[in-house]
Amino acid sequence: MTKKDKTSRPRSSKKTSAKFPWWKLIASLSVLLAVVFIMLDANVRYGLNERQWQSPARVYSRALTLRAGQFLQADDLRYELTLLGYQLNSDGRRPGSYWQQGQHFSVVTRGNGEQPSQRFQLQLVNERVTGLRSAWGSALDQVSLEPVEIGSIYASHKEDRLLVQLEEVPLSLREILLLVEDRDFYSHWGLSPKAIARALIANIKAGRTVQGGSTITQQLVKNVFLSRSRSLWRKATEAVMTLLVELHYSKDKILESYINEIYLGQEGPRAIHGFALASQHYFNRPLYELNPGQIALLVGIVKGPSYYDPWRHPERAEARRDVVLKLMAQHQLITPQQSDFYQINSLGLAKPSAVAVVFPAYLDLVRRQLRRDYSEQELQTQGLQIYTAFDPIVQRHAEQSLSAVVKTLDESTEGAVVVSDVNSGDIVALVGGREMRYAGFNRALDAVRPIGSLIKPAVYLTALEQPKRYTLVTPISDSPVAVEGGDGSLWQPQNFDRKSHGSVLLHNALAQSYNQATARLGMQLGIEPVLNMVERLGVSRKLPAVPALLLGAGELSPLEVAQMYQTIASHGVSRPLRAITQISDQQGKTLARYPVQSQPVVDAAVMHLLHYSMMEVVREGTGKTVYQRLREDFAVAGKTGSTNDLRDSWFAGFAGDYLAVVWMGRDDNQSAGITGAGGALKVWRELFARVSRQPINLEPPAGVTYHWVDSDSGLLSSGPCDNARYVPFLQGSAPQQKAPCSTSVKGVLQWFRELF
Structure with missing residues (x-):
């Protein structure tokens, strides 16, 4: 090979690749870490500050x-x-x-x-x-x-807390908390190698995890900023954020945040955070009233709120409390004698279960009324104080009355109760179902069902406003009726007993709830005037303008029925039902008042006539079993209601102080097998026997006069006559013709009963 050939031969070359300079890699990582650090730093500074300002609205009773x-x-x-x-x-x-x-x-x-x-x-x-x-x-x-605190309106993540400042927390609680959770809190920088080593040794000796090495600052970071995952990245993030928290906040601020933030239990869907709320949750007392045994239990629960739940696992909770009490004695926070004393005491819980005194149905009503004036953000973060008309005593008896009846029925039978103050329209109690402590379908507000005969007072009231045509003694035919619909179908209502009763007086037709007589009366009046009356009484829902409406084919919720009957009970004065009475800010400054609003919509004289007939319902008619529980001399009025195939059982009634509407039925709309008198009325009469102390005022208003009439014919009679009864009339509408009179001892006794 010649030299020329040798030199001209191509050189064998290796592939060369551009190497990324190491300093650029380090620079890129540094920039990335710096960005992450800045983001974490901003999160720590903003998040923890913001957390301290957020406080749910708290709801109070009267x-x-x-x-x-x-x-x-x-x-x-x-x-x-x-x-x-x-x-x-x-x-x-x-x-x-x-x-x-x-x-x-x-x-x-x-x-x-x-x-x-x-x-x-x-x-x-x-x-x-x-x-x-x-x-x-x-x-x-x-x-x-x-007022009793009955709940709070917390954020969608279901966390609730009651914020306190560090100086409001008993010194004994702070001392034992640090002793149990983080002895070196005031000397470390958020991470404690000594605590980690101590926990590691304890866990090795036990052969399982019995002690954690996290500081209070680390626990705070976990609760506020991080998820429950156990990845290496999360641990690294926790360490960085812990150091940042220590950098930006004082030790006292960190401890205060921890005391307000730590998770300490569950009340249904509500997560209990912070020692102040936990004190109320477990003992129904503010922190400053707790004794050493109660403080020891709260501090002990920190280790595992579910594992040491004192209601579900009282033995575990008691053992954990005793460990803390012994530790308190060892470090001279209490004497050995005190430690021994509290160890032999019960846990001292304020209620039999975590949800024993929660009222989700009423809180649901409050939340709905608040939404008209406040945003969810304001309700969940501004610490508003919501004062309501809720009466814990009436609520207790409403719950007990419903429970007593539903226990005797099929387990699929549900119920709802709405109780209001007759004179103000304040809703004082609300039961949304047989499972009263758990939030869910609120039947008092959302069970929109056919109301059956509860519509009938509106029909008769429409008639009584026309005294030239109708009085309480106007004869009405209770004979078969058939109305042809627009599609050619026939509406042929029947009475509950499947019988016709001939000519009956108007007041008796309502008292006995005769369907045929009511249908005939309603068709004479016209459906539109009846619908107009229902609207005047306070019902805003649009009901069907069909003949079947006259017998309750329209659907309403128990709350809507209560609004309608509130106007009846208030002698014709419409008062919108009210739950909230006043709202204040965290400092107690009044932000809004919700005054009682009143508007006369039906003349009091006309309403007095309806009251008379509705009192007859419970004296002689479909609701007469009311007096199996009430005193005979206690005047109340009401109306039973049942729907086709006994799917719904209703009773609405009132005395001089309270009005209550009760519904019973099944959520699947199948037959509950109970009439209004067989179900809802039993709940109502039990409730009123417990809480009502003021009978209906029987004093007739101006424009009403009473006359003796014959019970069969409705013609004028006199007191001692047999079969006479004392009936109210609008001025000038009483009958002129007299009925024949025969007198007996029975008639004289009846006369005395009617008068006295």
Whole structure:
């Protein structure tokens, strides 16, 4: 090979690749880490600050005001005091305590920033308040207890907390919390190698995980910012954020945040966060009233709120509490004698279960009414104080009354109850179903069902507004009726007993709930006037303008029925049903008031006639079993309602103080097999026997006069005549013709009964 050839031969070359300079890689990673760091830093600074300002709206009941002569049972007063977290105490001198001896009570209120603690005593005689006096013996006109907190409106992630400042937290709780969870809290920078090593040794000795090495700052970061995953990246992120929290916040601020944030239990769907809310949840008491045993239980629960749940696992919770109590004694936070004393005590829980005193149906109503004026963001973060008309005592009896009846029926039978104050339209109690402690389908608001005969008072009221055509003694034919529909079909209603009753007086047709007589009357009046009356009574839902409406084919919820009957009970004055009375901000400044609104829509004289007939319903008609539970001399009025195939059982009735609407049926719309009198009425009469103390005012208004008439013909009669009854008439509408009169001892006795 020549030299030329040698040099001209192509050189063998290796592939060369451009190497990425190492410094660029480091620079890129540094930039990435810097971006991540900046994002984490912003998250820490913004997130923790923002967290401290968010506070759910808290909802309160009415405040129980005690007055001389007021009706009150000892059990009800004790129940209210228990809801408030008052402790039964032999000396009865500490705020938030009371002492009971038979019918005598001595109470010390907690007071607040505006009103100091007050000590008073009272005696209950025949279920009436007497001897209302101060601790120094001076007579008192009235005393008000605090309103009961009945719930809160928290964010969609179901977390709830009651914010406190560090100085409001008992020193003993702070000390034992640090002793159990993070002994070196004030000396480390968020990460504690000593704690990690201590936990590692303890876990190796036990052969399982018995102790964690996380500091309080780390636990706070986990709760506020991170998920529950156990990846290496999450642990690294936790470490960085922990250091950032320590950099930006003081130790006291971190501890305060932890005390407000830590998860400590569950109340149905609501997650209990923070020691202040946990104190209310478990003991129904503010933090500053807790004894060492209760503090030990709360601190012990931090290790595992589900595992040490004191309701589901009381033995575990008690054992964990005792460990903490012993530790408190070892470090001289309490004496050994105190430790021994609290170890032999019960856990002291304020209720039998985590959800024993929650009222989801009423809170649902409050939330819906609030949405008209406030955004969800405001309700979930601004700490609004919502004051309502909710009456815990009436609610308790409504729940017990419904429970007593549904237990006797098929387990698929549901129920709902709405109770309002006759004079104000305030909704004082609401039951949404037989599972009263759990949020779900709220039948009181959302069970839109045919109302059956509950529509009939509107039909008869429409007639009574025309005194030249109709009075309570106008004869109506209760004979078969057939109405042809637009499609050629026939509407042929029948009475419940499948019989016709000939000519009946108008008041008797309503009392006995005769379908045929009502249908004939309604067709004479016209469907549109009846619909107009229903609307005037407060029903805004559009109902079908068909003949079947006259017998209750229209569908309403129990709340809508209550609105309609509220106007009837209020003597023709329309008052929109109200749950919320006032709203304040976190500082107690009033933001909004919800005054009672009243508008006369039906003349009181006409409504008095309807009241008479509805009282007859419960005296002689379809609702007469009411007086199996009520006193004979206690005047109430109401109306039963049943629908086709007994799918729905209704009763709506009122006294002088309360109105209540009860519905019973099945969610699948199958037959419940109960009439209005066989189901809903039983709930109503039990409730009113427990809570109602004011009968209907029977004083006739201006424009009404009473006359004796013959019960069969409706013609004028006189008191001692047999078969006579005392009936109200609008001025000038009484019959002129007289009926024949025969007198007997029975007639004279009836005369005395009607008069007296």
